[in-house]
Amino acid sequence: MPRAASRRRPRAWALALALILVARPGPAEPPPARSAGEHDAVDGSLLELGERIYHEGLTTPATPVTASVLGDVPVEGGQAACVNCHRRSGLGISEGETGALPTTGRLLFQARKSGHRPRPAYTEETLARAIRTGIDSADRPLEAPMPAYRFSDREMAGLSAYLETLSATVSPGVTDTSIHFATVLTEEVDADRRQAMLDVLETFFNEKNAQSRAEGRRAQRGPFYRDFSNKSFREWRLHRWLLSGAPETWPQQLDDHYRRRPVFALVSGISTRQWQPVHAFCESRGVPCILPNTDLPVTGSEDFYTTYFSEGLTLEAKSIAEHVWRRGGDQQILQVFRPQTAGSVAARALRSALVERGRRAPVDWSISADHEITTSELVERRGSAGANVIVAWLGPADLARLEHLPRGDNPVALYLSSTLLDGEIAEVPAAIQPIGMVAHPYTLPEHLENRFGRVDAWLKSRKIEPRHPRIQAQTFFACMVTGRSLMHIRTFFYRDYFMDSIDHAEGLARISAFYPRPSFGPGQRYLAKGSYLVESRGAGQSALVSKASWVVP
Amino acid sequence: MMRRLFFASLVLGLATFLVSGVPAHAEEEPCPHGHAADDDAGVDDAGVDDAGVEQNARRYTRSVNTYHTPDITLLDQEGREVGLAPLLDGSSPVALNFIFTSCATVCPVMTATFSQMHRALGEDAGGLRTVSITIDPEHDTPRVLQSYAQRFNAKQGWQFLTGDADEILKVQRAFDAYTGNKTNHRPFTLLRNGDSASWVRIDGLASGTELATEYRQLRQDERPRAEGR
Numbered sequence: 001m002p003r004a005a006s007r008r009r010p011r012a013w014a015l016a017l018a019l020i021l022v023a024r025p026g027p028a029e030p031p032p033a034r035s036a037g038e039h040d041a042v043d044g045s046l047l048e049l050g051e052r053i054y055h056e057g058l059t060t061p062a063t064p065v066t067a068s069v070l071g072d073v074p075v076e077g078g079q080a081a082c083v084n085c086h087r088r089s090g091l092g093i094s095e096g097e098t099g100a101l102p103t104t105g106r107l108l109f110q111a112r113k114s115g116h117r118p119r120p121a122y123t124e125e126t127l128a129r130a131i132r133t134g135i136d137s138a139d140r141p142l143e144a145p146m147p148a149y150r151f152s153d154r155e156m157a158g159l160s161a162y163l164e165t166l167s168a169t170v171s172p173g174v175t176d177t178s179i180h181f182a183t184v185l186t187e188e189v190d191a192d193r194r195q196a197m198l199d200v201l202e203t204f205f206n207e208k209n210a211q212s213r214a215e216g217r218r219a220q221r222g223p224f225y226r227d228f229s230n231k232s233f234r235e236w237r238l239h240r241w242l243l244s245g246a247p248e249t250w251p252q253q254l255d256d257h258y259r260r261r262p263v264f265a266l267v268s269g270i271s272t273r274q275w276q277p278v279h280a281f282c283e284s285r286g287v288p289c290i291l292p293n294t295d296l297p298v299t300g301s302e303d304f305y306t307t308y309f310s311e312g313l314t315l316e317a318k319s320i321a322e323h324v325w326r327r328g329g330d331q332q333i334l335q336v337f338r339p340q341t342a343g344s345v346a347a348r349a350l351r352s353a354l355v356e357r358g359r360r361a362p363v364d365w366s367i368s369a370d371h372e373i374t375t376s377e378l379v380e381r382r383g384s385a386g387a388n389v390i391v392a393w394l395g396p397a398d399l400a401r402l403e404h405l406p407r408g409d410n411p412v413a414l415y416l417s418s419t420l421l422d423g424e425i426a427e428v429p430a431a432i433q434p435i436g437m438v439a440h441p442y443t444l445p446e447h448l449e450n451r452f453g454r455v456d457a458w459l460k461s462r463k464i465e466p467r468h469p470r471i472q473a474q475t476f477f478a479c480m481v482t483g484r485s486l487m488h489i490r491t492f493f494y495r496d497y498f499m500d501s502i503d504h505a506e507g508l509a510r511i512s513a514f515y516p517r518p519s520f521g522p523g524q525r526y527l528a529k530g531s532y533l534v535e536s537r538g539a540g541q542s543a544l545v546s547k548a549s550w551v552v553p
Numbered sequence: 554m555m556r557r558l559f560f561a562s563l564v565l566g567l568a569t570f571l572v573s574g575v576p577a578h579a580e581e582e583p584c585p586h587g588h589a590a591d592d593d594a595g596v597d598d599a600g601v602d603d604a605g606v607e608q609n610a611r612r613y614t615r616s617v618n619t620y621h622t623p624d625i626t627l628l629d630q631e632g633r634e635v636g637l638a639p640l641l642d643g644s645s646p647v648a649l650n651f652i653f654t655s656c657a658t659v660c661p662v663m664t665a666t667f668s669q670m671h672r673a674l675g676e677d678a679g680g681l682r683t684v685s686i687t688i689d690p691e692h693d694t695p696r697v698l699q700s701y702a703q704r705f706n707a708k709q710g711w712q713f714l715t716g717d718a719d720e721i722l723k724v725q726r727a728f729d730a731y732t733g734n735k736t737n738h739r740p741f742t743l744l745r746n747g748d749s750a751s752w753v754r755i756d757g758l759a760s761g762t763e764l765a766t767e768y769r770q771l772r773q774d775e776r777p778r779a780e781g782r
Contacts, residue, residue, distance in 0.1 A: 070760040095658040521655040
């Protein structure tokens, strides 16, 4: 008998072993969708219907969805669009004590056996019941903010089909062992500034890849309870995308780069030209672009994939418009700039800001590249424009030519741009200090040492000279944001989820050294929204006592 | 015997190795409630609990509190300056909540609920002032608040307030609304009868009807006292 027993037991083990082998899923990716490829067969108009419901809260271009929340509160249309809470990735979010659970087809139609709110897999029937009545597949009520929708069967089918498409395919640029990023550099950028950015990026990437915590090994051998988070480790690969020639040729160059090496996201980047072509590329390809070094971003953007530090020079222009209004109402402004420069972009932004608010349009004075500005000319222009506010979108070389402006009967205010002064707001020429106001969307000089300390220490301990502190701090921050968001999404390598997770990196925002009141938020694509207006008199006399007011235009 | 033991331990060892190799994500999901973990302020990310059932049976708790309204000036959705103390501490009854316009969870619900409360009250509103203060002042400028108010068909007289970040922080602290981070906020509503020193605080998500009932109750409870003065 002992012999028989000894034969039986190994057979049982072998069976268990076989089961384990069969049950063992593939490598790092989340499990395949219940119906991979199935929605290809779904009628296109049904998918379109689902997409419209999800994103716009509309069942036809003119018919809002209707629903109620908390039992008696009617909501409709955009107020009740799924994307508001479940976000573009469909993988949900949480704010405070309330969470919007993942609602992608692949996760809904599989059971949640452990963790938050375990439940059986949804079927089409239980999903429809959940969305219409708020009772989940475990017969429990959903979270309170989930509305109960009045959907027809066809609308339900459309929505369900659309949910299957959400975060269904791992984004390009990710392999089992590496994740690819690119950084965009444009050729006109001064070599030293370019290198300042690259030093930070390359050092950050190298350290990430040094695997100081043996991430790669843990991913292979970690205990099962850490397995999932360890599996997300990938080597970070950085590609430089150098763009040359006219900006009109950039889209083609970007496409070529992307075709050669699809990347998961663009990190940082630097250009003195307008960022628009890169922005357009990212939106059309669905490639995240994280915090480039640009003073000329796309402004007023409600796009999804590009996130900026601020609206750059346009933020300064809008802040100046607002400050002028607060100080003296609708005043005539004379603005001076050189054509084809960042200053001319700012001048256009100021004009639009004033016109949009129904205020007097500014008088423009565009001075050609070879013309040297003089005080007498400025006085004459101001007189003929009838302006008592001058906005000079000029750099230090031009400003150094100006002498004391005669005070006259009408006091004149002269507004300057901190960005065009390269942040050196204490260096406003003495002659114009008494009337100068500087739009300064950055941390005040007296607070900068503290705020920059973290980055400064990081740079110095890696023997990187802080030659261009703003570029280096911004680049470091872009790396931090990328790292935190990747950590958060774990193996869910979906670009939409990556962007959604940045929306909630509110705590991280505070470590951005150069921005005094930074914040992230759902759908917000500018980290900083306001600017200081600093009296240059204060700034010039002592960098420690800026007289500044904060303006959020 | 030894061979059997050897074979058993071999298979067991192999099985253990294979089990440990099973990616837990076979049934894993992204943790939507983990975003707060991005917070350097160290906010706990375990906020979402399993109290779904209880929460729905009774989604809110009620308490009576006194608060000191800070003496500050804010801006309404038209960009007009509004003294906060005269607005909140005056003789009109007030319903107050804290929201931010890009909020992806409870704020839209709270805003829609205020509208529903008004509808449910009808004539009983009795000069009720509705005030929503943003906790994201850098983003929620008067213009942004104005379009938010339109999106929710906010009735005439409903004031959406913003202001300097430091002032907004003061208000949040004064009304025990500060949670360190806007995306970590908690839903609550404050109701105050005109000339009363205390506020009824509704923590959680009450429905429009429930808020209306609480408001009627408040008016009823405090009427004799007000009349007796």
